[in-house]
Amino acid sequence: MVRRPFFWIIALVIAVFAALPAIGNNVEMRESLVLACVYITLASNLNLMLGYAGYINFGSIVFFGLGGYICVWLVYAHNWPLLPSLLAAGFGVSALALIFGLGILRLRGHFFALATIGIVEGVQAFAENFSPWGGSSGIYISPAVFKPFGGAAEALWVIYFAMVAVMGASLYLSYGIKSSKFGLGLLAIGQNEDAAAILGVPTPFYKALVYCISAFLPAITGGLYFFKSAFIQPSDAFDLTLSTEAIVICMLGGQGTVTGVALGAFLYEELRGYLLTSPTFADFQLTIAGVLLLIIVLFFPSGLMGFIYSRFPRTQKVLE
Amino acid sequence: MTANAAPLLRLDHVGKRFGGLQAVHNLSFDINEGEILGLIGPNGAGKSTLFNLINGVFPPNDGRIFFSGIDITGQPPYQVARHGLARTHQIVQPLTNMTVLANCTVGACFGRENLPLHRARQIALEAVKIAGLDDRREMLALQLTIAGKKRLELARALAARPKLLLLDEVLAGLNPTEVEHMIGVIRRIRDSGVTILMIEHLMQAIMSLSDRVVVLNFGEKLAEGRPAEVATHPQVIEAYLGDPKLAAELEGHA
Amino acid sequence: MLGFIASIIDGVLVGLVYGLAAMGLTLIWGVMDVINLTHGAMIVAGMMLLYLLASALGLSPYLILAPSLIGGFFAGIALYWIAIHRMTGRPPLMSLLSTFAVNLVLVGVGTAVWGTALFNVEVSVPGFSLGRYTFPGPHILAAVLAAVIAVGLYFFLHHTRTGKAMRAVANNREASELVGIPTTRLLAISVGVGVALATVSGTLIGTLFPYTILSGDSYELKGFIVTVLGGFGNPIGALVGGVALGVLEGAVTPFVPVSWTLVIEFALFVIVLIAFPGGIFTRRRGGL
Ligand SMILES: Nc1ncnc2c1ncn2[C@@H]1O[C@H](COP(=O)(O)OP(=O)(O)OP(=O)(O)O)[C@@H](O)[C@H]1O
Ligand SMILES: [Mg+2]
Numbered sequence: 001m002v003r004r005p006f007f008w009i010i011a012l013v014i015a016v017f018a019a020l021p022a023i024g025n026n027v028e029m030r031e032s033l034v035l036a037c038v039y040i041t042l043a044s045n046l047n048l049m050l051g052y053a054g055y056i057n058f059g060s061i062v063f064f065g066l067g068g069y070i071c072v073w074l075v076y077a078h079n080w081p082l083l084p085s086l087l088a089a090g091f092g093v094s095a096l097a098l099i100f101g102l103g104i105l106r107l108r109g110h111f112f113a114l115a116t117i118g119i120v121e122g123v124q125a126f127a128e129n130f131s132p133w134g135g136s137s138g139i140y141i142s143p144a145v146f147k148p149f150g151g152a153a154e155a156l157w158v159i160y161f162a163m164v165a166v167m168g169a170s171l172y173l174s175y176g177i178k179s180s181k182f183g184l185g186l187l188a189i190g191q192n193e194d195a196a197a198i199l200g201v202p203t204p205f206y207k208a209l210v211y212c213i214s215a216f217l218p219a220i221t222g223g224l225y226f227f228k229s230a231f232i233q234p235s236d237a238f239d240l241t242l243s244t245e246a247i248v249i250c251m252l253g254g255q256g257t258v259t260g261v262a263l264g265a266f267l268y269e270e271l272r273g274y275l276l277t278s279p280t281f282a283d284f285q286l287t288i289a290g291v292l293l294l295i296i297v298l299f300f301p302s303g304l305m306g307f308i309y310s311r312f313p314r315t316q317k318v319l320e
Numbered sequence: 321m322t323a324n325a326a327p328l329l330r331l332d333h334v335g336k337r338f339g340g341l342q343a344v345h346n347l348s349f350d351i352n353e354g355e356i357l358g359l360i361g362p363n364g365a366g367k368s369t370l371f372n373l374i375n376g377v378f379p380p381n382d383g384r385i386f387f388s389g390i391d392i393t394g395q396p397p398y399q400v401a402r403h404g405l406a407r408t409h410q411i412v413q414p415l416t417n418m419t420v421l422a423n424c425t426v427g428a429c430f431g432r433e434n435l436p437l438h439r440a441r442q443i444a445l446e447a448v449k450i451a452g453l454d455d456r457r458e459m460l461a462l463q464l465t466i467a468g469k470k471r472l473e474l475a476r477a478l479a480a481r482p483k484l485l486l487l488d489e490v491l492a493g494l495n496p497t498e499v500e501h502m503i504g505v506i507r508r509i510r511d512s513g514v515t516i517l518m519i520e521h522l523m524q525a526i527m528s529l530s531d532r533v534v535v536l537n538f539g540e541k542l543a544e545g546r547p548a549e550v551a552t553h554p555q556v557i558e559a560y561l562g563d564p565k566l567a568a569e570l571e572g573h574a
Numbered sequence: 575m576l577g578f579i580a581s582i583i584d585g586v587l588v589g590l591v592y593g594l595a596a597m598g599l600t601l602i603w604g605v606m607d608v609i610n611l612t613h614g615a616m617i618v619a620g621m622m623l624l625y626l627l628a629s630a631l632g633l634s635p636y637l638i639l640a641p642s643l644i645g646g647f648f649a650g651i652a653l654y655w656i657a658i659h660r661m662t663g664r665p666p667l668m669s670l671l672s673t674f675a676v677n678l679v680l681v682g683v684g685t686a687v688w689g690t691a692l693f694n695v696e697v698s699v700p701g702f703s704l705g706r707y708t709f710p711g712p713h714i715l716a717a718v719l720a721a722v723i724a725v726g727l728y729f730f731l732h733h734t735r736t737g738k739a740m741r742a743v744a745n746n747r748e749a750s751e752l753v754g755i756p757t758t759r760l761l762a763i764s765v766g767v768g769v770a771l772a773t774v775s776g777t778l779i780g781t782l783f784p785y786t787i788l789s790g791d792s793y794e795l796k797g798f799i800v801t802v803l804g805g806f807g808n809p810i811g812a813l814v815g816g817v818a819l820g821v822l823e824g825a826v827t828p829f830v831p832v833s834w835t836l837v838i839e840f841a842l843f844v845i846v847l848i849a850f851p852g853g854i855f856t857r858r859r860g861g862l
């Protein structure tokens with residue numbers, strides 16, 4: 001893998017993300033890149049399900065939100081340091097995903113998608129009623145938790161670099177899976193699950209495993225994100241919009257590709273940033289996401305990368 | 321049939337119902353290592369259903385299935401595949417958006433030998449060559465013609481390096497030259513040591529290829545034996561009378 | 575005892591309306607194996623039409639059912655041509671994404687215009703009392719109307735040319751095409767009817783409960799459950815499924831907080847689906 005150019009392209013992306021805002025101590029740019037990191041992380045991990053295994057997960061936000069809750073709660077109620085809290089969030093959410101997955105992954109296509117909507121509703125209702133997590137008013141953590149980092153300003157930088165690292169890990173994970181036997185099996189499932197099983201792909205195990213894996217990094221990013229805000233509440237943590245946007249991004253960039261999804265996330269974030277600041281469009285974020293998704297599904301089902309591959313066939317060898 | 325060798329596949333009073341329809345009924349026969357066994361019967365006789373039972377698409381309602389002495393009844397398809405049992409589909413099932421080579425690599429990776437990716441690619445390349453798809457290996461499966469997709473089915477099954485290969489009407493829909501070529505391929509596969517169970521409607525082909533033939537009708541075994549014996553079996557001829565063309569072919573061959 | 579009977583009656587009344595709200599979803603699902611994710615938004619469209627016409631023009635809520643039906647039908651035809659027609663022959667999940675996209679547009683525009691304001695349309699119809707329990711008139715009327723619409727739809731599917739042709743298309747699209755049924759037109763009509771059912775149910779629900787732009791979601795979710803319980807594309811089945819759900823809600827309310835009912839219902843949905851993997855559904859899928 002190290003000898004492939006794509007490995008170094010990812011490394012370059014990580015370096016640029018880390019260096020650009022740090023060079024001029026540019027806080028504004030950093031905050032915008034934080035969102036780009038979140039989008040890339042969420043979309044890349046969703047892509048493992050949607051683009052590789054061909055299962056639509058409307059509930060990818062659950063991983064992000066639950067990760068946030070577990071991390072913030074451990075810091076707040078048990079005074080855990082950040083790092084173990086993050087790991088607990090990642091492993092805890094993955095374990096939950098495995099349990100849910102073993103149940104709902106017996107459902108095919110439509111029914112799986114519907115069940116994931118149910119999971120969002122269920123988890124959100126749980127968070128709203130669960131008093132240790134502050135119910136619907138959520139959890140605030142005091143700025144004192146930033147002390148070990150040498151103050152709030154320093155802490156924000158540390159968290160940012162951690163988020164860039166998680167984003168990079170997501171890209172390497174997508175790439176690594178795609179070039180592995182596991183990935184080949186997933187792609188086969190995505191194309192024709194019955195045929196894949198007959199060829200010997202252990203479909204139930206692979207599906208549960210990828211669902212579980214796709215929960216890990218989003219949960220950690222969720223932990224970082226809400227630790228950074230020092231506040232979490234159900235409506236932010238389980239905002240269905242973010243799930244939706246992750247799907248739009250996968251389709252925009254080209255589902256099943258690593259580059260496309262990252263590129264799509266970046267473009268979408270920029271577009272969104274522009275629209276939110278423009279007074280005419282600020283209220284129409286969802287509408288625009290919808291129109292964009294519709295156009296892609298109707299006319300460009302293979303997304304940005306599909307277009308690039310067909311115009312420049314040689315890029316297929318380099319960009320995964 | 322040598323008495324001392326255990327059969328590679330044994331069907332023991334196998335039955336399958338779909339609602340009120342008894343698609344396969346009380347069916348028993350053996351397949352011995354190294355032979356080509358032909359499975360024939362009129363449309364709807366239950367031949368493809370039998371394949372589905374053997375490779376675990378659904379479990380039988382009655383009876384047991386043994387492969388190399390192991391009871392595989394009710395095992396899911398991916399476990400059955402690991403034992404060394406591969407198949408092709410009557411209605412082709414390509415992995416549409418993957419290349420021909422990738423399709424075959426899946427077969428090799430997850431087949432009997434459970435190979436790592438790079439080894440699987442080499443096996444897949446060989447299988448692609450044997451099936452005559454070498455020039456099309458970088459094409460997407462969906463771009464193939466129907467004949468090409470049939471070959472892909474075969475190549476993918478071969479890449480799994482099976483002990484037993486189930487072929488469901490691989491000759492259907494091919495033109496005479498393609499049929500000739502495919503028959504050659506099947507012979508070569510058998511000669512390489514693979515046992516074959518094949519369903520076919522083309523009488524000439526199946527009668528010349530098979531060592532033995534089993535005839536199904538309404539899910540039950542009507543006859544079993546050498547091709548020449550079966551072709552003159554009065555009940556078999558009667559069963560095929562509903563299909564005059566096939567009956568004529570059958571008699572012509574006898 | 576009286577309380578128990580009252581809560582059952584209440585469950586049945588609400589359940590019939592749930593059944594009506596699900597009917598359009600299950601019809602489209604049954605005819606073409608498409609899950610219409612705009613269903614919730616269309617229910618809200620019916621509610622907003624009620625609000626606009628009742629408050630602006632002072633029309634009686636029940637008169638508004640007519641424009642709601644007609645408007646819904648044409649909205650459905652438009653939906654078919656925009657988001658569903660081009661998806662034939664594509665992977666089934668694509669229609670899920672395309673209707674989801676239209677849903678985003680509708681919900682996006684709705685929230686931009688109305689925000690999350692709460693709407694309430696007052697309707698006065700005399701109720702019915704049982705001891706100290708009173709069943710409000712609008713609820714009774716809505717339940718009766720739901721039953722009437724279901725029977726009407728059943729009649730339409732089984733005794734009219736168009737309805738029979740729709741069932742034929744549902745059973746086997748290719749074969750229907752071969753015998754000369756204009757499948758495309760029929761599919762468009764099915765979506766029209768399905769969406770009209772959504773808007774009408776929305777208008778009717780608007781006479782019962784206060785609502786916001788986002789209220790459609792919970793009815794859409796209930797629609798999935800009703801479909802799974804009552805079978806695909808079967809209007810009477812939808813009523814039965816709806817009543818089952820309504821009674822279940824009534825039965826659990828004393829024991830769990832209201833915010834949990836949706837979770838329980840969804841757990842039920844998943845459990846039913848898993849308990850019958852394919853079972854009750856695949857047999858019915860693509861058939862009415
Ligand atoms: N999954 C299924 N569900 C219900 N009935 C089925 C199913 N699969 C097959 N059948 C029925 O079982 C019977 C046997 O079908 P099968 O496909 O095994 O026949 P076949 O011998 O392969 O015929 P052909 O020569 O036409 O391929 C047919 O009547 C068919 O309709
Ligand atoms: Mg067959």
